[in-house]
Amino acid sequence: MTFAGQPLPPRPRKVVYAGMARTFQNIRLFHNMTALENVMVGRYCRTKTNAIDAVFRLPRHRREEREATERSRELLAFVGLEKKADTLSRNLPYGDQRRLEIARALATDPKLLLLDEPTAGMNPQETREAEDLIFRIRDLGLAVLVIEHDMRFIFNLCDRVYCLVRGEVLVEGAGDVVQNDPRVIEAYIGKPTDLEGEPTDA
Amino acid sequence: MSRLTTALTIPREKLEKFQTAAHIGGVVAAVLGIVSVLVPWSYAHEPLDDVAYGGAPSPLQFNYLGLTVIALVLFAAPLVFRKPSKVRDWVAWNTGARFAGYGLLATGFVAVAAIGIESGGLINVDPGGWIALVAGVVGAVSGLLLLGSPDPSMGKIKTHSIVQIFAIAGGLAAVLFAAAFALGLSGPGAFLFYLTFAGSLALVLVRTGVFGWFAKCAADNKKIMVLAAFFVAFVFPFTQNGSDANMSIATQVLIFAATALGLNIVVGLVGLLDLGYIAFLGAGAFTSAVLSGSLYSHLNWHPPFIVTVLISGCVASLLGLIIGTPTLRVSGDYLAIVTLAFGEIFRITMNNLDGSDGPNITNGSNGINNVPELNLFGFNFGKPHVMLGIEIGRFANYFWLMLLVLAVIMVVFVNLNRSRIGRGWVAIREDELAAEAMGVNTFGLKILAFAGGAFLAGLAGAVKAHYDISVTPDQYVFLESAFLLAAVVLGGMGTVMGVLVGATILKLLPEKLRFFSDYRLMLFGLLLVFMMRFRPEGIIADERRQLEFHAEDEELAESVEEELITYHDHFNPDALTTEDLR
Incomplete structure (x- = not known):
């Protein structure tokens, strides 16, 4: 697998260094750390302080610590959590936890952000907010890849849609092209002939 | 502990009828307690460091008197000041009074039991002792009937920083005085009685909210607090009048605490269970002994101690790397088993390096004896010195050296914890997969924690070799690893203060309570079970872990x-x- 012309290294950690960050389908924050600390963990791969710097509080430690705190606060403000920086992440409401996860992923300075079902479990209001947030991330100049099966969310959001069936790409294209493709309709709803005489409540 | 108080569920309405009665009952109990001090407690003179005189309370009884007076104030104040006011609500009177009542019962019970056991039967308990017990029962029942008060607001009072600094100085001076007094007690009963008293007093201070105010003073003046605490520890030998017994215990506590702090990185921060940690202390001790120039050492190179310390740390962390690199890929229970085996392998290897089964490095089970006393910059650690008119003995010298080593270890621990590395460690503990996905080098950081913790233990071991004079493999058995782990869990994982408290409890109790040391495994086991049930986050909780257990x-x-x-x-x-x- 290649990314930006380079073959991707086989380890998750190296993939992050290469500029690809992800969030998780089921939220995996560091629950007993504050929101700010969570985002600062994301800065880990872009800082170089080693044990010696930290023990003796050498200039590099102080500079990077200051920069990481600043950048993390910026990102928290970007996702709208600046007032919850010192709340433990486990005490945040669900929607805020999702946004914090995105902020944490953004802290790794990615070129491509992978979001795994970012609106799972959200109500329509929160989904709209998530949509707005993803548009703002796109405006930062990042590529965003979203896996989702909320159709309204996908078709409002995405420039390009890939429809996957059984692990293979079925259709690729702009939103309305995919939406109207008979194969996609077949995969999602079924063939019209199959449904004869049966109620279609799916 | 909060669960203990809520375990009794008497409906609030029923309790309300008894409030005045409970307050009066508590006052009666406190007065009884005060009266009891004026009456002989015991017929014989031996128990509780002599409480056999009427009208002349012993020092221990004066302490007890202090508790009764506090109970009197706490029980009586709500009777006098009936209207709630801002100043009144600074202190949680009722909750404090309840715990003062429990404290009276606990101290009264321990007093009667100790007199009974130490003088051969309850027949030797004089009226004073019984009055104290009755006072305890009345106080505890009255306390039970009290309704809890609203949360105290004393921790939110704004105080001038000079007052705060005086409070810190006063508080630490009290701690120093209490420690010196407790160690000066001769009988185990007296020590246990004093411990019960001190525990009750601490609980009352916490529950009334007075402690909250101290905590705020300390938090507002962190640097002064740390320096003052070190100063108190530094002057501790001067309170001992050249007594070696107590200084020897104190030094052992420091060595134990230093090692436990290293273990705290591995267990408390990264969440890896290490059951063979004592091997790293042993590695440091053996390295230091071999390089010390002892007659029993077969290596004819003895560098200055500062170099030896560093080499000992490096050897220990090298061992940490050797054991860590292959095993840190497994996790959880498997890692515990591997480290457990490693601890035993270390001990057996040291036994076998005796010339017949391998190269002669450690003299096998005889170990390396006659490790010479340290001599740094012309200061001989083995000889007593007279300072400020007080003789400072051999153990006090090593106490100071260990204090220095402990300070270094604490700085390392705290600075690492508050850096990118510490955040990475905690992230691994919280969710290793997510940490890896955020670019945290999980394997590297785990190895660093293992090697770093081992290095710190190696430093402590280097001093221990000189302090113990002889280093033998049988000092480094699995039980010691278990005790280290118990100190970390008991005190509070991931905290510095907690580990210090845990180490002090686990080392001090068996030393001062000789009868206790026969049953220490059973009693520590019980203690741990109770801790896991009522306060799983440890005595001093990491603010984050507290939430984990009381979600x-x-x-x-x-x-x-x-x-x-x-x-x-x-x-x-x-x-x-x-x-x-x-």
Whole structure:
């Protein structure tokens, strides 16, 4: 697998260094750390302080610590959590936890952000907010890849849609092209002939 | 502990009828306690360091008197000041009074039991002892009937910084005095009685909210607090009048605490269970002994001690690397088993390096004896010195050296914890997969924790070799590893203070209570079971871990959050205010 012309290294950690960050389908924050600390963990791969710097509080430690705190606060403000920086992440409401996860992923300075079902479990209001947030991330100049099966969310959001069936790409294209493709309709709803005489409540 | 108080569920309405009666009962109990001090407690003179005189309370009884007076004030104050006011609500009178009542019962019970056991039967308990016990029962029942008071607000009072500094100085002086007094007690009964008293007093201070105010003073003057605490530890030998017995215990406590702090990195921060940690202390001790120039050492190179210390740390961390590199890929129970085996392998290897089964390095089970006393910059650690007119003995010299080593270890621990590396460690503990996905080098950081913790233990071991004079493999058995782990768990994982407290409890109790040391495994086991049931986060909790174990406790969650916010405000006064978060 290649990314930006380079073959991707086989380890998750190296993939992050290469500029690809992800969030998780089921939220995996560091629950007993504050929101700010969570985002600062994301800065880990872009800082170089080693044990010696930290023990003796050498200039590099102080500079990077200051920069990481600043950048993390910026990102928290970007996702709208600046007032919850010192709340433990486990005490945040669900929607805020999702946004914090995105902020944490953004802290790794990615070129491509992978979001795994970012609106799972959200109500329509929160989904709209998530949509707005993803548009703002796109405006930062990042590529965003979203896996989702909320159709309204996908078709409002995405420039390009890939429809996957059984692990293979079925259709690729702009939103309305995919939406109207008979194969996609077949995969999602079924063939019209199959449904004869049966109620279609799916 | 909060669960203990809520375990008894008497409906509130029923209790309300008894409030005045409970207050009066408590006052009666306190007065009984005060009277008891004036009456002989015991017929014989031996128990409780002599409480056989009427009208002339012993020092121990004066301490007990202090507790009764506090109980009197706490029980009587709500009778006198009936109207709630801001100043009245600074202190949680009722909750404090309840714990004072429990304290009276505990001390009274321990007193009667100790007199009974130490003088051969309850027949030797004089009226004073029985009055104290009755006072305890009345006090505890009255306390039970009291309704809890609202949360004390004393921790939120704004105090001038000079007053705060005086409070810190006073508090630490009291701790120093109490420690010196406790170690000066001769009988185990007296020591246990004093321990019960001190524990009760501490609980009352915590529950009334007075402790909250101290905590705020300490948090507002962190640097002064740390320096003052070290100063108190530094002057401790001067309170001992050249007594070696207590200084020897104190030094052992420090060595134990230093090692436990290293283990705390591995267990408390990264969440790896290490059951063979004592091997690293042993590695440091053996390295230091071999390089010390002892007659029993077969290596004819003895560098200065500062070099030896570093080499000992490096050898220990090298062992950490050797054991860590292959095994840190497994996790959880498997890692515990591997490290357990490693600890035993270390001991057996040291036994076998005796010339017949391998190269002769350690003299096998005889170990390396006659490790010479340290001599740094012309200061001979083995000889007593007279300072300020007080003789400072051999053990006090090593106590100071260990204090220095402990300070270094604490600085390393705290600085690492508050850096990118510490955040990475905690992230691994919280969710290793997510940490890896955020670019945290999980394997590297785990190895660093293992090697770093081992290095710190190696430093402590280097001093231990000189302090113990002889280093033998049988000092480094599995039981010691278990005790180290118990100290970390008991005190509070991931905290510095907690580990110090845990180490002190686990080392001091068996030394001072000889009868206890036969049953120490059973009693420590019971203690751990009780801790896991009532306070799984340890005596001094890491604010974060506290939430982990009491997730359902919303009130606690809020209070901890508030603490974090005030802590934060303190460092960034202009960033955020509490109101913003509401």
